[in-house]
Amino acid sequence: MSNYRCPNCKNSNYVEIEKIFDKRLLFLCSKCKICIFVEGNKFNRNLDEVYLDFLEQYDNGNFTKINELKNLLEQEKIIRPFYEIQKILEKNNLVKNVLLKKILFTEKDYLADFRIIDEIQNQKGSDVEDLPVNQKIIDYLKEVNINCLYKFQEESIIKILRGKDVIIIAPTASGKTEAFTIPIIERIRSELEEINNKNSANRILALFIYPTKALERDQLIKIEKIAKLLDISVKIFDGDIKTNERDQFYKNPPNILITNFDTIHYHLINNTKFARLLNTIKYMVIDEVHTYTGIFGSNIHFIMKRLERLLKTRRIQIIASSATLPNAEQFCNELFTRRLEIIKENGRKGRINFAILYPTLRTHRSLLLDLTKRMIKHGHKTIVFNNSHQSAELFAFHAKRNGIDIRVHRSGILPKVRKTIEELFKTDKLMVVSATPTLELGIDIGDIDSVISNIVPINRLIQRFGRAARKGQEGYAFLALGNDPISQYYKSHPEDYYLDQEIPYTDASNPFVKEIQILAMSMDKPISIFESKSLNDTIQILLSKKLIQLSENNFIPTARGMEVIKKFNLRGIGTSVYIYFNNRKIGERNLPQALDELYPNAIYFLGGTRFQVETSYISEYNDLELIKYAKLISIPKNYPYYTKPIVEEFPEILEIYEQKKIYEMEVKYCSLKIIKKITGYSNIEIGKEESKGKKIFFDEPIIYQYVTNGIIFKVPKPSNILLKYENNQNIEMSGYHASEHVLIEGSSMITGGASQDLGGISLGSSGIIVIHDSAIGGNGASKTLFERFEKAIDRAFKILSECSCTNEDGCPRCTYSYRCGNNNEFLHKKTAIEVLYRIMENEKIELTDIGLFEKAFI
Known part of the structure; x- marks a missing residue:
């Protein structure tokens, strides 16, 4: 109450004053029952100025009685009409579902879509008696009440037994592990029987690779149950095993080794005893293969080559698996440089009530908190999925403030803490977890009833809500749309959400990955002059940098090269920035991303706790071996702010790879040098998400430069809009800046969620826009956008045109970007609309003057 x-x-x-999603405010008097819509943040007015507008509207007779408000809200699509929601419930026999009715009839959100995701039975295959495997395996399957296989399991077993490389695509908890474990164990048994030698039996024949240590330990139990039937040994080896376990491993190596690519890379470059034990491998399972995207996937591509280089067998049979991979053939061919046969199953367990909700009369966070509270109140165990570690931490922070017992599950937390959280959740001692995509993977965390998710592509969401209702109970899944352009689009076009799938991508041609991996190859085993012929360009670069040297007709690493490779992180090209608290290392972040989080005085989230960066040493990028770190200090629990950096970026074209015309606009895909500067920061008030106080600028900016890939193009001049303004240069620049924002944010689902891996630069009034990969050397995201750029332009135009906001700069639903380095200043919605319209009208634009010295907006 005001x-x-x-x-x-x-x-x-x-x-009472309520905020509406389009920046308007709703004034309501609970005494006399009148209400008036008023423009809220127009021209950055304060609330007193908005109140004067409320009075003026009243004087002009522009008010509504509260009993008529509901109709007005329905007409303006702020809430869904009552009869439409009632019809949906009746159609799906859900009229008596009290929980769902309370959620759908809140009159705080717009129900964009609702549907039942029905259980789909997997296609049945043959009786287990018909399997060409050892009788002990058949007897075991019968003991656990598996008398008939699914069709995809049968097909997988037969093809793997025949030596085929395959990719198994089937839903979470559908039996993929059994589909690849049974045939591999059968082949190992046959091979060991042929050898008939006890010493030879103690060798590693199969590698089972998982993306996380938690998943390794979870799957070990399943695999061991089958393997021990035939006396096949299975062990885990990774960075978490203890010294005595390591000693036992070396004495008695297993037939099946469960590990991860980080461990393999570490031991190959150090030429350890473990690395030497890998040279007998014949079979390799890569589970959750869709996770090996971007830079990480580029590294995995080369690790596979390095591993095969050292093998006595010379060729590994590859078995990959995933719950979702729409471009399986293309992706696996890029990752493994070979064709894998696709085996697919579309079934799923349990019935899911699925709703897409768009918060109109409350914030996105309020929607998430409300859904979470309602699920817990009805006894439904829930995962709230976030798309970044910061958003997972922020949600848990607010949930705790609202009395919710919650934990954060994400990468980077200590293994002991992670296992405790998983056990509490599995045993129903914890009812809700705030998670990053770590829990999309197949870790056993017990029965889940509901999933609440921030926006992700539909195939990622299906994997997320595959967590719910696995035991056949009725489940719930909610997609909570947010304050962003793509959410605004899906509110109006929910049918497109189901068509916009994530297309995993990787870039095996990344020159920086290739450089570091060839250096690693020289550490695995010297590269002969003969072998180096196919690698000549990279070898010459490494020689010029004095990272390798020629010795007795072999290329070997120098001391400097060894230092560089030992500090390298597989999951990113950039040097790691080490994070310290109380003189103890508590984490690390890769550059260039660390620039946005670990500058002096930045507020940094870790494990649900906020810290402040006391000192930061992130010097200008000169070479890979520079040490970089940040020291944190604690802050009071009630400290009201977090921080956002002020960023400048400047591009330089190094090489043009490809160019084409989109409509009549010239677009180039090229190699770029990006100079990034952090010049200061803003304080953001928690809860209100608004800047407070003046911007704080550093005496000297933090500078980092790196080479990556991206697209560059020049957009048409918005002549019609500019005629309406005398001093129009700022209007023009703001229009180009807004166009850059919506082309990145609005194309997210067209590119399979790639916007999180992209950065953008608008070069002043030149009309030149650069959209680049955020990773050093490139990650494939901008190439994906380049290939689908016409559709991205169409989508961006629709988002701007259909957004109902009347603010000159637009709003979070159309022109704003949470990644904006200029704090969403210098934006002009109508100018951006004209720019995109002119492109679609085939106005001819050529990229001539690149205007690199214009003021850049990002």
């Missing part, structure tokens, strides 16, 4: 006076009944303390 202190403002109602102009109708003349009473104070009865006027």
Whole structure:
């Protein structure tokens, strides 16, 4: 309740003010029952100025009675009409579902879509008696009540037994592990029987690779149950095993080794005993293969080559698996440089009530908190999926403030803490977890009833809500749309959400990955002059940098080269920035991303706790071996702010790879040098998400430069809009800046969620826009956008045109970007609309003057 006076009944303390998603405010008097919509943040007015507008609207007779408000909200698509929601419930026999009715009839959100995701039975295959495997395996399957296989399991077993490379695509908890474990164990048994030698039996024949240590330990139990039937040994080896376990491993190596690519890379470059034990491998399972995207996938591509280089067998049979991979053939061919046969199953367990909700009269966070509270109140165990570690931490922070017992599950937390959280959740001692995509993977965390997710592509969401209702109970899944352009689009076009799939991508041609991996190859085993012929360009670069040297007709690493490779992180090209608290290392972040989080005085989230960066040493990028670190200090629990950096970026074209015309606009895909500067930061008030106080600028900016890939193009001049303004240069620049924002944010689902891996630069009034990969050397995201750029332009135009906001700069639903380095300043919605319209009208634009010295907006 506010202190403002109602102009109708003349009473104070009865006027309520509610924010609407399009930046308008709704003034309501609970005493005399009148209400008025008022423009909120137009021209950055304060609330007193908005109140004057409320009074003026009243004087002009522009008010509505509260009993008519509901109709008005329905007409403006702020809430869904009651009868439409009722019809949906009746159609799906859900009229008696009290929980769902409370959620759908809140009158705080717009129901964009609702549907039942029905259980789909997997296609049945043959009786287990018909399997060409050892009778002990058949007897075991019968003991656990598996008398008939699914069709995809049968097909997988037969093809793997025949030596085929395959990719198994089937839903979570559908039996993929059995589909690849049974045939591999059968082949190992046959091979060991042929050898008939006890010493030879103690060798590693199969590698089972998982993306996380938690998943390794979870899957070990399943695999061991089958393997021990035939006396096949299975062990885990990774960075978490203890010294005595390591000693036992070396004495008695297993037939099946469960590990991860990080461990393999470490031991190959150090030429350890473990690395030497890998040279007998014949079979390799890569589970959750869709996770090996971007830079990480580029590294995995080369690790596979390095591993095969050292093998006595010379060729590994590859078995990959995933719950979702729409471009399986293309992706696996890029990752493994070979064709894998696709085996697919579309079934799923349990019935899911699925709703897409768009918060209109409350914030996105309020929607998430409300859904979480309702699920817990009805006894439904819930995962709230976030798309970044910061958003997972922020949600848990607010949930705790609202009395919710919650934990954060994400990468980077200590293994002991992670296991405790998983056990609490599995045993129903914890009812809700705030998670990053770590819990999309197949870790056994017990029965889940509901999933609440931030926006992700539909195939990622299906994997997320595959967590719910696995035991056949009724489940719930909610997609909570947010304050962003793509959410605004899906509110109006929910049918497109189901068509916009994530297409995993990787870039095996990344020159920086290739450089570091060839250096690693020289550490695995010296590269002969003969072998180096196919690698000549990279070898010459490494020689010029004095990272390798020629010795007795072999290329070997120098001391400097060895130092560089030992500090390298597989999951990113950039040097790691080490994070310290109380003189103890508590984490690390890769550059260039660390620039945005670990500058002096930045507020940094870790494990649900906020810290402040006391000192930061992130010097200008000169070479890979520079040490970089940040020291944190604690802050009071009630500290009201977090921080956002002020960023500048400057591009330089190094090489043009490809160019084409989109409509009549010239677009180039090229190699770029990006100079990134952090010049200061803003304080953001938690809860209100608004900047407070003046921007703080550093005496000297933090500078980092790196080479990556991206697209560059010049957009048409918005002549019609510019005629309306005398001093129009800022209007023009702001229009180009807004166009850059919406082309990145609005194309997210067209590119399979790639916007999180992209950065953008708008070069002043030149009309030149650069959209680049955020990773050093490139990650494939901008190439994906380049290939689908015409559709991205169409989508961006629709988002701007259909957004109902009347603010000159637009709003979070159309022009704003949470990644904006200029704090969403210098934006102009109507100018951006004209720019995109002119492109679609085939206005001819050639990229001539690249205008690199213009002021850049990002």
